[in-house]
Amino acid sequence: MSDTRPRRVIPIKVEPPSSLTAAQRSAVLDLCTRLKDVPGALMPLFHAVQDALGYVPKDSVPLIAQALNLSIAEVHGVLTFYHYFRKTPPGKHVVHLCRAEACQAVGAVELEAHAKRSLGIDFHGTTADGAVSLEPVYCLGNCALGPSVMVDDQLKGRVNPRRFDELVAAARKTPASVS
Amino acid sequence: MTAVTVYVPRDAAARGVGADETAAAIADEARRRNLDVNIIRNGSRGLLWLEPLVEVVTAAGRVAYGPVNAEDVPSLFEANFLHGRNHVLAHGRTEEMDYLKNQQRLTFARVGITDPRSVDDYVAHGGYRGLTAALGMEPAAIVAAVTASGLRGRGGAAFPAGIKWKTVMGAAGPQKYIVCNADEGDSGTFSDRMLMEGDPLVLIEGMTIAGLATGATLGYIYLRWEYPDAKIALDAAIAAANAKNYLGDNIQGSGKQFILEVRLGGGAYICGEETSLLESLEGKRGQVRFKPPLPALQGLFGKPTVINNVITLASVPIILDRGAEYYQNFGMGRSRGTLPIQLAGSIKHGGLVEVAFGATLRELLYDYGAGSISGRNIRAVQVGGPLGAYLPESQFDTKLDYEAFADIKAMLGHGGIVAFDDSVDMAAQARYAMEFCAVESCGKCTPCRIGSTRGVEVIDRLLAGDNAAKQETLLRDLCDTLTYGSLCALGGLTPYPVLSALNHFPEDFVKLARAKVPA
Numbered sequence: 236m237s238d239t240r241p242r243r244v245i246p247i248k249v250e251p252p253s254s255l256t257a258a259q260r261s262a263v264l265d266l267c268t269r270l271k272d273v274p275g276a277l278m279p280l281f282h283a284v285q286d287a288l289g290y291v292p293k294d295s296v297p298l299i300a301q302a303l304n305l306s307i308a309e310v311h312g313v314l315t316f317y318h319y320f321r322k323t324p325p326g327k328h329v330v331h332l333c334r335a336e337a338c339q340a341v342g343a344v345e346l347e348a349h350a351k352r353s354l355g356i357d358f359h360g361t362t363a364d365g366a367v368s369l370e371p372v373y374c375l376g377n378c379a380l381g382p383s384v385m386v387d388d389q390l391k392g393r394v395n396p397r398r399f400d401e402l403v404a405a406a407r408k409t410p411a412s413v414s
Numbered sequence: 415m416t417a418v419t420v421y422v423p424r425d426a427a428a429r430g431v432g433a434d435e436t437a438a439a440i441a442d443e444a445r446r447r448n449l450d451v452n453i454i455r456n457g458s459r460g461l462l463w464l465e466p467l468v469e470v471v472t473a474a475g476r477v478a479y480g481p482v483n484a485e486d487v488p489s490l491f492e493a494n495f496l497h498g499r500n501h502v503l504a505h506g507r508t509e510e511m512d513y514l515k516n517q518q519r520l521t522f523a524r525v526g527i528t529d530p531r532s533v534d535d536y537v538a539h540g541g542y543r544g545l546t547a548a549l550g551m552e553p554a555a556i557v558a559a560v561t562a563s564g565l566r567g568r569g570g571a572a573f574p575a576g577i578k579w580k581t582v583m584g585a586a587g588p589q590k591y592i593v594c595n596a597d598e599g600d601s602g603t604f605s606d607r608m609l610m611e612g613d614p615l616v617l618i619e620g621m622t623i624a625g626l627a628t629g630a631t632l633g634y635i636y637l638r639w640e641y642p643d644a645k646i647a648l649d650a651a652i653a654a655a656n657a658k659n660y661l662g663d664n665i666q667g668s669g670k671q672f673i674l675e676v677r678l679g680g681g682a683y684i685c686g687e688e689t690s691l692l693e694s695l696e697g698k699r700g701q702v703r704f705k706p707p708l709p710a711l712q713g714l715f716g717k718p719t720v721i722n723n724v725i726t727l728a729s730v731p732i733i734l735d736r737g738a739e740y741y742q743n744f745g746m747g748r749s750r751g752t753l754p755i756q757l758a759g760s761i762k763h764g765g766l767v768e769v770a771f772g773a774t775l776r777e778l779l780y781d782y783g784a785g786s787i788s789g790r791n792i793r794a795v796q797v798g799g800p801l802g803a804y805l806p807e808s809q810f811d812t813k814l815d816y817e818a819f820a821d822i823k824a825m826l827g828h829g830g831i832v833a834f835d836d837s838v839d840m841a842a843q844a845r846y847a848m849e850f851c852a853v854e855s856c857g858k859c860t861p862c863r864i865g866s867t868r869g870v871e872v873i874d875r876l877l878a879g880d881n882a883a884k885q886e887t888l889l890r891d892l893c894d895t896l897t898y899g900s901l902c903a904l905g906g907l908t909p910y911p912v913l914s915a916l917n918h919f920p921e922d923f924v925k926l927a928r929a930k931v932p933a
Binding site: 274275276277278279281282292303312316317318319320331335336337338339340341355371372374375376377378379380381383384385389390392393 | 462520600606694696700757758787830
């Protein structure tokens, strides 16, 4: 009893449809080529992609998986394990606010409430004007001079609500660190 | 007139309160006054409440001024600070300052003193003497020296470093690794960061010696992303060491090879756990491994691996230089040598204090720390990071010693002391400890993954006065499961802060509950 119908060929899509721009795609592929033979390449690659694009787009995962000969699930699993890697584009500036105990002892809880109120966003959010993203962080290693925040890659100590507003205002006036 | 040398720290904590602006202001003002000033960006001396701490080199030694903000700079020039003259911000000779003069700086001997990026300056201040000694020794003799020094892992677990090294030395090659755990995630700790920014070459030297001792030729420093300044400092120091043949294929003409690379983490607290760190270095989710096999036998990429904390590795050069006995003579009981202690949180004089084991918490909090920053009473301190116990005033006479802390169900950990004044709500801190465990659990074992979430819920019900006595029983039972059922220290030690808060500060857990009881 053989099936006489013509066999349907289902093409296997190596790369699902992607929303990456041509520039993003070529940046990711370029970094893959550069880093794929490094032992334990995945973490350095995620860092490189995030440094270049500001985040690790979901649609870069299949490209990375293919370059490293891993499954998409494996790459996704690693990417989502680490708090630092963003899956969405950041605002022009990213403010990391320390939530750890040493900063709590000098007013970090109040600072967190102020930051959310004054920016009008919760953690992981970005202000409506796209200027600032707010992220929690567990310790910036500035525990004697807290409360601490990091504006892009600049550590700031003794941040009270007034200084927080000044730092944000100054950041709004400067161009983004990642284009 | 020859140029006056002025030190302005490049340490991230100093930059965070304006050290860059201060350095720029000094350069500008000197130019304006036509004075020849040579600014060196050093590490921090560790008197963090005085940052930016500016030092001027005078005939009488280095003289300190701080905290120096950019707007203070013109008045310093007016007062002729370049000749070490008096000023309202002057503190006299740095070495003579109370905070520093009684410290026993072995591991931090050069931090804040040298230019972190200069191999020449490093060597001029006693650097690379340990490596030179090690190059003339058999691997077994190096390991024996580290064992005899009594050095224990400074990351928190306090495992004898010599035993780890011996296991790796005895393991079969061909490829072995030295991994430095620079994932300093504990709140209240910053000694790794200060050392990597202020004297990165001592860490590089320590890792190189570990390589010679065990036959490992490749090293990785796993650094948390939260320390971008340390990344820059390490990369610069590695490049400088390579250029002078202190790293690379033929170290100082010995034919020995050691290659070193910095890798960045992804903001996962659990990656400070050694097996989880190795998974992450391999490009995987940072999930804890079962032990055995020990990392010393099957570590990175399945190969024999020494994995030690920054301070452990950075303490090795002085042991090889001055001898095991010299180091071993500091300390008490089974805790030998010195511990770089970090005073943090609500403390007036926060900073780094390196002293031999045996000092009491009270000495550190009051003699060095000068009490709380608010001037209120210090009600509790948390020692050893987010998994460390909260200690009440009645335990402030505990000596800093691994065993003395274990005896009171606390831990010394990485030497971070976080002070809280009497405005602290200890029930909130207990809840936070469970919440932190839930956020940071790697998910591999059930007690930690699910127990932490249930823990937050139980504490919430306890505080709401919902059958409080039963909730407390449940919480203690849950903590018991976490302690004995978790795979690693994250789940296993989370009960420390929770139960110590509950046991020492029970009044904070009933306030809310009482308030809810209808009159």
